[in-house]
Amino acid sequence: MNDVLALDEQLCFALYSASRATTAAYRPLLEPMGLTYPQYVVMLALWEHDGASVRELGDRLALDSGTLSPLLKRIESLGLITRRRDSADERRVGIQLTDAGRALREQALPVPECIARQSGLTAEEGAQFVRLLRRVATSLRTPDPDPDTTEESR
Numbered sequence: 001m002n003d004v005l006a007l008d009e010q011l012c013f014a015l016y017s018a019s020r021a022t023t024a025a026y027r028p029l030l031e032p033m034g035l036t037y038p039q040y041v042v043m044l045a046l047w048e049h050d051g052a053s054v055r056e057l058g059d060r061l062a063l064d065s066g067t068l069s070p071l072l073k074r075i076e077s078l079g080l081i082t083r084r085r086d087s088a089d090e091r092r093v094g095i096q097l098t099d100a101g102r103a104l105r106e107q108a109l110p111v112p113e114c115i116a117r118q119s120g121l122t123a124e125e126g127a128q129f130v131r132l133l134r135r136v137a138t139s140l141r142t143p144d145p146d147p148d149t150t151e152e153s154r
Contacts, residue, residue: 011136025118029111033104039075040108042068046081046097047105054083054093062141080104 007013023037030040045060046052052060058068072095075081080101086092116126 015136022115025115026111029114033107034078035104038071039078040111042071042075043080043101043104043108046095046101047108050097050102051094053086054095057095062137075101 002009026037026040030037033040035043041061042057045057049056049060054065054068054072057063057072058065061068063071072081072083076083078100079098082096082098084094084096086094116123119126121129
């Protein structure tokens with residue numbers, strides 16, 4: 001009989017453990033660029049959409065402003081971005097990559113392949129895993145209409 005509360009049977013622990021291992025694998029790859037993993041994720045989003053507003057970036061990364069603002073401040077202090085208030089709407093703060101921020105993209109190009117190789121997954125398995133993780137994230141962000149309902153009673 002499986003114990004439903006066994007640690008190794010928990011989706012949350014598998015995700016947590018994989019997340020920590022993934023972040024640790026990125027560390028030596030990002031260190032020469034002077035980036036932490038969260039800063040790298042911000043840069044990835046900006047390399048896709050330079051000029052995004054803080055709000056757009058927060059939505060894209062699922063980060064609140066209390067988490068994102070210190071990240072942006074640190075990245076700006078590294079000379080990789082600038083933040084500017086929109087003259088037409090003072091509430092909107094746009095984020096622009098600097099020349100150094102754009103150039104850093106070239107240095108980051110080998111990172112995804114290194115991580116893919118370290119993951120031990122084939123390209124097909126990696127793509128499938130990403131799809132499954134996106135589905136889990138989307139599902140968990142959607143409130144359960146009946147939180148008292150268990151799988152067995154459905």
